[in-house]
Amino acid sequence: MRLHHCALAAIVLLAGWFVAACTQPDMKPIETPPPSTGALAPDNPFARPSELPYQLPPFERIRNEHFAPALEAGMAEQRREVQAITRVRSAPTFANTILPLERSGALLQRVLAVFSSLAASNTNPEIDALQAQMAPRLAAHTDAILLDPHLYARVRSLYERRASLGLDPESLRLLERYHTMFVRAGAQLAEADKARLRALNEELSTLTTQFRLAVQQGVNAAAVVVDDEAELAGLSPEQIAVAAKAAKDRGLDGKWVIALTNTTGQPPLAQLENRALRERIYRASVMRGFGGEHDTTGLITRIAALRAERAALLGYPDHATYVLEDATAKTPGAVNDMLARLAAPAVANARREAAAMQRLIDAQAEASGTEPFELQPWDWAYYAEQVRQQNYAFDEAQVRPYFEMNRVLVDGVLFAAQELHGLTFKERPDLRGYVEDVRTFEVFNPDGSPLGLVQFDWFARPNKRGGAWMSSYVRQSRLLGTKPVVLNNLNIPKPPEGEPVLLTFDEVTTAFHEFGHALHALFSDVEYPLFSGTSVPRDYVEFPSQYNEMWATEPRVLANYARHYETGEPMPAELMDKVLAASQFNQGFATTEYLAAALLDQQWHQRAQGDIPQAANVEAFEAQALAAAGVDFHAVPPRYRSTYFSHIFADPMGYSAAYYAYIWSEVLAADTKHWFETHGGLTRANGDRLREKVLSKGFSVDPLAAFVDFKGGEPDIGPLLESRGLTAE
Ligand SMILES: [Zn+2]
Secondary structure (H helix, E strand, O other): OOOOOHHHHEEEEOOEEEEOOOOOOOOOOOOOOOOOOOOOOOOOOOOOOOOOHHHOOOHHHOOHHHHHHHHHHHHHHHHHHHHHHHOOOOOOOHHHHHHHHHHOOHHHHHHHHHHHHHHHHOOOHHHHHHHHHHHHHHHHHHHHHHOOHHHHHHHHHHHHOHHHOOOOHHHHHHHHHHHHHHHHHOOOOOHHHHHHHHHHHHHHHHHHHHHHHHHHHHHHHOOEEEOOHHHHEOEOHHHHHHHHHHHHHOOOOOOEEEOOOOOOOOHHHHOOOOHHHHHHHHHHHHOOOOOOOOOOHHHHHHHHHHHHHHHHHOOOOOHHHHHHHOOOOOOHHHHHHHHHHHHHHHHHHHHHHHHHHHHHHHHHHHHHOOOOOOOOHHHHHHHHHHHHHHHOOOOHHHHHHHOEHHHHHHHHHHHHHHHHHOOEEEEOOOOOOOOOOOEEEEEEOOOOOEEEEEEEEEEOOOOOOOOOEEEEEEOOEOOOOEOOEEEEEEEEOOOOOOOOOEOOHHHHHHHHHHHHHHHHHHOOOOOOHHHOOOOOOHHHHHHHHHHHHHHHHOHHHHHHHOEOOOOOOEOOHHHHHHHHHHHOOOHHHHHHHHHHHHHHHHHHHOOOHHHOOOHHHHHHHHHHHHHHHOOOOOOOOOOOOHHHOHHHHOOOOOOOOOOOHHHHHHHHHHHHHHHHHHOOOOOHHHHHHHHHHHHOOOOOOOHHHHHHHHHOOOOOOHHHHHHOOOOOO
8 A cells, every 4th residue: 555645745726726835944934025916927837838849837937036925916806706607697507606606715825836846846945935934825725716706606506506517417516516615615604704714714824834844843853862872783784874874964974873764663773783772763753743943742732623623613523534424435334334344354354464573573582582572663673674574575675676766767667558458658758847857748549649658757856755646737628728748756776877777576566556547647638727636535536546556466557568688587486476476465563543433533534523622631542432433552653653644634635534435436446446457457448447437537427426437336345455465364
């Protein structure tokens, strides 16, 4: 399971975008001009739609100073467009109300698509600062539209007459969707309640930005200082050099610093032989946000309370009920049932894995004549790695020469789409990205007609956030006459000049995953941009990407790309079998730590306003929530504790009450994989069926209905349980 923000680096809400990315702590405030009336300098690259093919943004002309005025002008333009709708004297019609609303905000979209992409992929202190500054402004901008009583009156009048308007199905759905968005945003509230709602949204925007900064600063501050190099036994010389440099950068010459990542688990724990140091790193990780300078307990309890208050204002018992109503899950009950069904077998599986490690610990103690100890969370990764090496004996260094980057991309990822969907790809070095390393491909349909553009930014950079994701610069829409332009981001370390770029199997799988999102956007064939491509609920969006991972190991695809970069020899079957078997290893741990985090998320958000814990009780609250759900296995802590759970607290909405979405989508992905395996696999006919019934639809139809139409039946959880090893007794 790939846990990242993926397609949702930027979420379109109306024509305003919801920006999700990391902000650096050392940001410098920059001057923003006062709200403009809209005139944007004609030489600003956002002033007009790009003239490049497919409206690819003109990156070579875009500078930091272009963003603030373009964002201001974009908001002003959309305000004027919406005012024009409400000033129409004649009775509301679809053509004089919904269509201009759907077309509004083009400039704002244009600039936000680039701004949010750069904030994630190639940021700088000015962009970070502007993002923090703009977040509450954009929230207020969206509210101003969705809480406009005159605009809502027109939408409501149309909605009430919708059956008699003679609309085609997609237009009817658009009207219904707008009505839902207005109602969910509070359009039906009395003026005093609307004012409170606006205040809540702005405060949430500010607090979640503060949380994001506190977590970022907290993870840096929690880095562990090591005085004696001997304690680092187990790390490679390169890792030790990195730790020495990290110390030097902090003015700690002659020492070593182990930097932390935002998850509970820390990668060096798999290697460090020194048990005391492992424990120190683990404790530094899980105590982040509890007390001290970067405490977040006050922020998260306040955020949860404000969300609960907002839900109550809007007529819902709690925030989760509000969020899930608009997801494919529909109710907290459905999510709880699903998580409960997975919890017991996942924990049982993790306990079996722990028992195997405990046997190893005991055997080693006996052999060395030392006292055995009980497996603790800081021991898990270290002994799991030993069990893995025992059972699946192979070395990453044996595998990587078969996964050369260009082969993986062209002969793997793109080849699979060619075999399955008949697509062809032409590299366009003349069409540039925001850095030299970005590669651009033009995509063509089987009949040779143009489909869109896809860019690949696969290398890691210090100014790029972690993980992997897909974003859109231009969304497909027949109304606007636009074809999709999409970007896939990975974080592959760049080797020194002249050396081959060799991937791990995990990176290969991630490349297929992200291209699944890209295909979802590229195949979009809808009238309205609101429904385009990946604009689907969060608990559905990971389905096309997770499913697309299956082609990484399909024998014909694998044989085509997994070749030794020097000799061209195919990867030996025994080696691939070992890699595949190892990828199933430690699934009890992975599923349990994920479920624990998903349950915490639900517990925070399934509570009414008066029922949110106090800051001092966050730790006890977590313990109770995990125990009640049966996932309180002390050796497997949640993937994120509440105090650094950025998915759910670092944005006004983010993945709040929606972290379950990854495994919810995985049911559909595993079921689709099973469908392909039982219907002839990699064939053009199968690819066409998936494209026609699922990937082309975006949100223009009910997504679950599209899945059922494709499969010819309801989703089945069986294949997911099977793939995660949750069926064994
Ligand atoms: Zn994804």
